[in-house]
Each structure stands twice: as C-alpha cells, then as structure tokens.
Amino acid sequence: MVLVLGGMWIGQNINLLPIDASVNAPIYDELFQVLFTIGTILFIGIIGLLVFSLVRFRRRPGQLGDGIAIEGNLPLEIFWTAVPAVVVLFVGLYSYDIYDRMGGMVPLAHDHSAGMAEQRIWGGISSGTVESGIVDALPIDVTAMQFAFLFHYPDGDITAGELHVPAGRPVTLRLEAKDVIHAFWVPEFRLKQDVIPGQPTQLSFTPTRPGRYPIVCAELCGPYHGGMRSTVVVDEPEAWDTWFSGNAKPDPTSETASTNT
Numbered sequence: 349m350v351l352v353l354g355g356m357w358i359g360q361n362i363n364l365l366p367i368d369a370s371v372n373a374p375i376y377d378e379l380f381q382v383l384f385t386i387g388t389i390l391f392i393g394i395i396g397l398l399v400f401s402l403v404r405f406r407r408r409p410g411q412l413g414d415g416i417a418i419e420g421n422l423p424l425e426i427f428w429t430a431v432p433a434v435v436v437l438f439v440g441l442y443s444y445d446i447y448d449r450m451g452g453m454v455p456l457a458h459d460h461s462a463g464m465a466e467q468r469i470w471g472g473i474s475s476g477t478v479e480s481g482i483v484d485a486l487p488i489d490v491t492a493m494q495f496a497f498l499f500h501y502p503d504g505d506i507t508a509g510e511l512h513v514p515a516g517r518p519v520t521l522r523l524e525a526k527d528v529i530h531a532f533w534v535p536e537f538r539l540k541q542d543v544i545p546g547q548p549t550q551l552s553f554t555p556t557r558p559g560r561y562p563i564v565c566a567e568l569c570g571p572y573h574g575g576m577r578s579t580v581v582v583d584e585p586e587a588w589d590t591w592f593s594g595n596a597k598p599d600p601t602s603e604t605a606s607t608n609t
C-alpha cells in the first residue's frame with residue numbers, strides 16, 4: 349500500500365516535462381503521469397526488494413553449504429506473468445486513447461486547399477482534431493533537409509527559417525523532406541512527426557502559450573543532425589498578424605491570376 353500510494357504521489361507531483369504550450373500537451377502529460385507512476389512503483393518495488401534480499405539473505409559467517417534447491421513455483425509464475433500482461437495491455441489501450449484524443453485517428457485531410465496539387469498524405473495528425481471539426485487551420489509547408497528546416501506560408505508566400513504561429517489558432521503543417529528522413533519535434537508541444545522524402549506527412553496542433561520554443565530534429569539524419577534545430581515563435585494573435593502582414597508578398601492572388609492567363 350505504501351509503495352503504491354508513494355508511487356502515485358511521486359507520479360502526480362514530480363513533473364519532469366518542460367512547459368506545456370499546445371492543446372495536445374496536457375493530454376500527453378496525463379499519459380506521462382500514469383507511465384511515470386507505474387515506472388516509479390516498479391523501480392522502487394524492485395530495487396527495494398533487491399536491497400532487502402541482499403541484506404536479509406546475505407551469507408553469514410560459517411555458512412559454507414549450498415542454498416536450498418528450489419525448482420519452479422506455479423502460483424508465482426502465474427502472478428508475475430499476469431501482472432505485466434495486465435499493465436502492458438492497459439498502457440497500450442490508454443496510449444491509443446490518448447493518440448485518439450490528440451486527433452491521431454481522424455482521417456488525414458488535405459488542408460492545403462490553396463493551390464496545392466492533390467497529393468497523398470502518408471501519416472500524422474490531421475486538423476479537425478482536439479476541438480472537433482476543421483476550423484480555419486493555418487497551413488504551413490515544412491521542408492526538412494540536411495541540416496535545416498524551412499517554413500513556407502502558402503497564404504502570404506512567406507519563406508522563413510523560424511516558425512511563427514499565432515496562439516489559439518489551429519495550425520496544420522505539411523511536412524516533406526528533400527533528402528533523408530528527419531523528424532520535427534517540439535518538446536513544449538509534446539509533438540513529434542517524421543519528415544520523409546517523397547511521402548508528405550501532416551501535423552496539426554493549436555499553440556496555447558506565447559513564447560519561443562526549440563524545434564529539434566529527432567531522427568539521426570547525418571553528421572550535423574545534432575545541429576539541426578530551429579525555433580517556433582508563438583505570438584499573441586495581434587503580434588502574429590503584424591509579423592504576417594509585414595512579410596507577406598503583396599497581393600499574391602492577382603499575381604497567380606496573371607500567370608494563369
């Protein structure tokens with residue numbers, strides 16, 4: 349009882365994660381708390397038993413014989429098979445539920461209606477996620493290459509080396525790699541998505557907390573993989589509007605219209 353209650357207290361009260369900056373983050377943190385609780389109970393239980401056994405069953409002076417020969421213990425074996433089976437099954441089902449609540453089971457949609465050719469999306473998290481239904485998601489194309497991320501906003505024809513997003517508005521990234529497999533990871537958003545050459549993936553999220561957070565490449569992609577980092581800047585909506593209008597190419601619609609004729 350002490351072990352379970354202590355493990356639960358530690359799991360609930362010790363937070364090893366960075367600040368949460370997206371709608372997905374608190375959902376993920378629930379799972380992490382549960383996993384951390386289970387891990388703490390197992391760790392303390394096993395190490396405790398080990399230390400206890402080392403002391404309690406140590407060789408005493410004058411003890412020279414072999415230990416008792418024990419062969420098999422059916423109830424014990426059933427017990428230590430059943431407990432991990434139940435725990436692993438529970439963690440599997442619960443992880444599925446968390447991924448579902450993050451929008452991972454929503455059919456992948458082509459959010460880039462702005463002139464984007466029909467192209468298969470191979471995986472990721474679709475918009476129409478956490479808050480039900482697609483709402484005015486901001487489309488951004490992400491290109492990963494050795495060793496940088498490039499961000500392109502089809503709406504304003506902006507290309508940037510940093511990702512600027514407004515707080516409170518859903519964003520849909522369409523990710524594709526130029527050369528090898530990379531992974532787009534923002535720890536503060538609790539989101540990570542592989543970026544694959546020739547197989548576009550998608551990642552939808554809603555940032556919640558203004559600030560600057562690291563974007564990390566999380567797939568070994570070459571000698572400078574460790575240096576493949578960028579920054580996501582979550583702005584207040586007004587500040588983002590200013591940034592966007594300050595960088596957008598003037599009147600992109602008339603430009604496409606003239607090239608079409």
Ligand code: CUA
Pocket residue numbers: 492493494495529530531565566567568569570573574576
């Ligand atoms: Cu790109 Cu590691």
